Amino acid sequence: MHDDWAARIEAIWDDDALSDESRLERIDAVAAERPAGDPLALFERGGARDAAGLEADAAPLYRAALDGGLDDVHRPQAVIQLASTLRNLGLADEAVGMLRAELARRPASPLHDEASAFLALALVSVGREREAASVALRTLAPHLSRYTCSVASYAEELGEDTA
Structure with missing residues (x-):
């Protein structure tokens, strides 16, 4: 079930013909197949809202996904996406803290460079351009x-x- 579920989620993300609203509806429908509170489903629902420009709706879903425990592939993605969302919501200081914690994790995430890029953006948002x-x-x-x-x-x- 999981492999088919993941493939269907990926197919939705890969479909460039979908509007943000359609993508969100389809992600929600596939996510609803998993148990309530499933971290991966919450992560995908957050991502759909984030991509649609609904950052305020995405942030609590990302937080719940992280609190629920994501695997080592999705956890760093969720941290980066939540931090980016927080920066867009005017909470760049929190984003800086999250990304610094992510970069300090050992072993280093395969998305270490990506986390660094978003840390640089967050640092600019808090007025620390030289550090960025x-x-x-x-x-x-x-x-x-x-x-x-x-x-x-x-x-x-x-x-x-x-x-």
């Missing part, structure tokens, strides 16, 4: 074909100025 640039450059540096050490060093220098 430091985070972004630290994340980018290992992916560069040249100048990795220089960019990492400059990122550290920017970060020191914010301490």
Whole structure:
């Protein structure tokens, strides 16, 4: 059931012809097949609302999904999506805290770089642009074909100025 359920959810997300309202209705219908309070269903329902621009409706669903216990694939996604939603709702300080906690987790999430990108955005939203640039450059540096050490060093220098 789970594999079929996940495939149907993915098919809804992949259907670019759906309006936000139709996507939301379809996600809700498939999510309703799972038990009440199921973290994965809550996560998908939150994502549908988030994608439709209904951040205030998405946030409690993301929180409930995280409180309910998501697997290691969906938990970091939910943290990032909730943090982004909170930033959009004017709660960027909370988003910064969530993302810092996510980045401190060990072992590191496969979405570590993605969490860093959203941390940089949240830092800009709270007026800490130099720290945001430091985070972004630290994340980018290992992916560069040249100048990795220089960019990492400059990122550290920017970060020191914010301490």
